[in-house]
Amino acid sequence: MANVGIVGIGHTKFGNSSEYDLSDVLAYAATDALEDAHFLARRKEVDQVIVGNMASGLFCHQSAVASALVSRMDMEPVPAELVENGPASGASAIKIGYMAVASGMADIVLVVGGEVMRKVTGWVGTDYVATMLHTDAEYNMGLTLPAFGGMFTRMYMERYGLTERDLALLAVKNHANGAKNKYAHIQAPCTIEAIADGPDASVVNTYVAEPLRMYSTCPVSDGAAALLLVNMDSPKAKGFPKRPIRIAGIASATDTHCVHNRKDPLKLDAVRIAAEKAYAMASLKPSDISFAELHDAFSILELAISEEVGFFERGKSFLAVRKGETDIGGRLPINTSGGLKSKGHPVGGTGVSQAVELVRQLRGEAEKGRQVLDPKYGMAVNFGGFGNNVVALICAKE
Amino acid sequence: MIDFSMYDQKEPKIAAYKCLKCGAIYYPAPMVCSSCDARRDPVTGKGWETFDLEGPCTLLSWTRLWNLPEGYSKKNMLFGIVEFENGLRASGQLEVDDPKTGMALHSTVVESDERPGDPVNVFVFTQ
Numbered sequence: 441m442a443n444v445g446i447v448g449i450g451h452t453k454f455g456n457s458s459e460y461d462l463s464d465v466l467a468y469a470a471t472d473a474l475e476d477a478h479f480l481a482r483r484k485e486v487d488q489v490i491v492g493n494m495a496s497g498l499f500c501h502q503s504a505v506a507s508a509l510v511s512r513m514d515m516e517p518v519p520a521e522l523v524e525n526g527p528a529s530g531a532s533a534i535k536i537g538y539m540a541v542a543s544g545m546a547d548i549v550l551v552v553g554g555e556v557m558r559k560v561t562g563w564v565g566t567d568y569v570a571t572m573l574h575t576d577a578e579y580n581m582g583l584t585l586p587a588f589g590g591m592f593t594r595m596y597m598e599r600y601g602l603t604e605r606d607l608a609l610l611a612v613k614n615h616a617n618g619a620k621n622k623y624a625h626i627q628a629p630c631t632i633e634a635i636a637d638g639p640d641a642s643v644v645n646t647y648v649a650e651p652l653r654m655y656s657t658c659p660v661s662d663g664a665a666a667l668l669l670v671n672m673d674s675p676k677a678k679g680f681p682k683r684p685i686r687i688a689g690i691a692s693a694t695d696t697h698c699v700h701n702r703k704d705p706l707k708l709d710a711v712r713i714a715a716e717k718a719y720a721m722a723s724l725k726p727s728d729i730s731f732a733e734l735h736d737a738f739s740i741l742e743l744a745i746s747e748e749v750g751f752f753e754r755g756k757s758f759l760a761v762r763k764g765e766t767d768i769g770g771r772l773p774i775n776t777s778g779g780l781k782s783k784g785h786p787v788g789g790t791g792v793s794q795a796v797e798l799v800r801q802l803r804g805e806a807e808k809g810r811q812v813l814d815p816k817y818g819m820a821v822n823f824g825g826f827g828n829n830v831v832a833l834i835c836a837k838e
Numbered sequence: 839m840i841d842f843s844m845y846d847q848k849e850p851k852i853a854a855y856k857c858l859k860c861g862a863i864y865y866p867a868p869m870v871c872s873s874c875d876a877r878r879d880p881v882t883g884k885g886w887e888t889f890d891l892e893g894p895c896t897l898l899s900w901t902r903l904w905n906l907p908e909g910y911s912k913k914n915m916l917f918g919i920v921e922f923e924n925g926l927r928a929s930g931q932l933e934v935d936d937p938k939t940g941m942a943l944h945s946t947v948v949e950s951d952e953r954p955g956d957p958v959n960v961f962v963f964t965q
Contacts, residue, residue, distance in 0.1 A: 567907035567954065577866040580958040581930045582910065582950070587917045590901030598939055650902040698866065700919045700927035705898070 441542040445677065445684025446835070448477025448668030449796045454625040454784035457662035458558040462500045463508040466491065466554045466664045469789075470513060473550065473666035478681050483513065485676075486668075487546035489520035492533030492553035493788035498568040499557050509552060518550075526572045527737065528692070528824030529553060530665070530791025531831035535690050537669050547671040553792030554664025565660055569787065572825050574697045586657060588699055588826040589738035590649030595706050596740055597651060600755035604651055608636035609761055610739040611655040611781055617768060618778020620810040623793075625661045625784030656739040661784030665792040667799075685799045688724065688817065689834035691717030699826050711748040711821060714832040718819075719750075722834045726750030729834070730815035731773040731801060733794040735823035736780050745821050746774060749832070773812050776801060791822035791831060798835040850947045850959040854891040854926055865891050865926045891928060892945050895920035895963065898927070900937045909952045920945065920963055930961025941965070 450472025457465050470489075474480040491506040502508070506520040525532035530553030537549040557565050570584040596602050612632050618624035635645040635655045645653045670677045672684055693713035696702050702709070719725060726749060734749075736742035743757040751772055752760055760766060766774040777783045777797040780790060798818035800806045820833045854865040860874035870877055878886045900918035916932035920943055934943070943963040951957040 563906065563910075564908045566905060567909070570907055574866060576958075578929055580950075580953060581917070581960050582906070582915060582952065583917055583929055584903065584905075584907055586905060587901050587903045590903065591899040591917070591919060594901065594939065595899045647902065647904050649904065652901075698929070700898075700929050705919065 443672040444541045444687045445672040447680040447684050448473040449799045450666035451623045451796050452663045454661045454663035462556045463512045466509045466552050467512045469664035469666040470552045473668045477668045486548050486550045488549045490533045490537045490551050491522050492529035494529045526824035527787040528822040528831050529788040531822035541671050547674045547676045549669040552666040554789040555786035556662045586649040590652045593740040602758050605636045606758040607656040607739045614775050614779040614781040617810050618782025620807045621778050624778045626782045658737045658780040658785040661786045663786040664789045665796045685802050686836045688836040689718035689722030692831040695828045708748045708827045710830040714830045715749040718832040718834050729819045731812045733820040794820035802837045850949045851890045853888040856887050895922045897941045933964050
């Protein structure tokens with residue numbers, strides 16, 4: 441298989457882009473990535489465009505967005521396809537792009553992931569996102585993704601002794617990182633006093649899905665991110681201004697659609713299996729990873745995923761958070777971008793956004809105050825559904 | 839004579855599935871038995887039987903949801919995951935005053951028209 445490298449990255453500022461057309465939001469990030477690679481004028485030499493998007497048909501009443509994107513960017517007749525894998529659509533698009541290059545079918549692939557979710561009201565958006573659940577056994581019952589986040593959190597608390605304050609510590613950490621990230625939706629720090637310890641904390645930090653509170657839940661965001669992938673072994677890889685960041689491992693796995701059908705609903709088998717496959721592909725182990733972007737749509741998932749990928753023993757990750765081990769200056773910084781909690785979560789774009797953060801950190805281009813010291817390997821986990829389709833990505837500096 | 843039977847009160851049910859080849863039970867419906875690989879044809883149902891999933895169950899986890907989706911007019915709602923005595927599990931709505939993990943519940947089924955689309959049968963777990 442060919443070595444696949446990332447030579448260009450692009451990212452919109454996450455937040456509210458509801459006044460814009462989804463194609464324009466995707467095109468902005470794609471143009472950014474092509475400019476970063478000094479390839480904008482040669483964009484028709486791209487062999488393949490892959491777009492990750494979860495629900496443009498619902499959120500924007502728009503379909504065939506990959507076709508719209510290439511036309512918006514004057515890239516015809518470059519082939520373009522859409523990849524949909526729920527909130528893991530972005531990382532799945534990267535995986536398909538990787539497969540296109542590694543197989544030899546393409547040398548240069550533009551991967552774009554994005555979503556515009558805020559054209560609809562919050563309650564309509566919550567309903568749309570919930571359609572990824574099992575139609576008869578979950579969605580029709582009235583269940584939503586935050587409902588599963590809440591039930592998962594309660595199970596974890598009752599088994600391992602996690603407290604609501606521990607979840608608030610994650611929010612404080614991730615908001616501190618996001619406050620320094622120019623792309624983050626919420627660029628504001630928060631304090632433990634304001635959201636957990638102070639007299640007004642229960643008002644500031646209200647329940648969303650008990651015991652999950654607002655500061656343990658990601659915002660609804662619009663935005664897009666993009667990568668330019670190249671075959672590092674091809675002559676076409678020469679001439680890019682920045683050294684490629686190599687995709688060392690990428691893998692995905694699935695789990696039962698219904699959460700209740702998992703033998704132990706607290707075990708995220710798809711995360712564990714995807715990570716194991718990515719480690720094997722990269723010939724790496726968890727202790728080799730310098731930093732990670734983990735899909736904290738609900739703060740509990742940062743903890744549970746960090747355990748499934750082997751960073752911490754099961755039920756022990758929140759003890760490491762208490763000690764600051766996952767802070768920027770800690771032993772293993774997690775969600776250096778601010779994570780979904782602070783950077784935001786435009787569902788189909790998140791996986792690509794996580795990869796952009798890996799590249800920025802590995803290039804040493806993250807903002808002052810949130811740059812990890814000399815990282816070598818970064819890992820991202822993009823979590824689809826409630827853990828029933830997960831992609832793990834490992835990027836390497838060399 | 840006018841036939842009023844269409845107005846008869848229906849008793850909503852939710853079905854679970856049993857593979858007649860090996861006896862494995864499922865909820866919701868599978869297409870293939872994970873124990874013996876027997877195929878289930880959703881049209882004929884041949885080789886499988888259904889039974890009502892109901893009765894006593896135990897609460898495994900629960901949440902009170904405050905941001906309800908389109909269609910729901912309540913301020914908040916309780917949801918839970920339960921395990922039945924036959925080992926099957928289900929997710930649904932919860933109507934109890936003071937939910938506690940591990941508490942004994944009873945499963946009922948109601949017809950609900952809150953979600954967008956046609957009315958559907960919904961589990962409501964009560965004490």
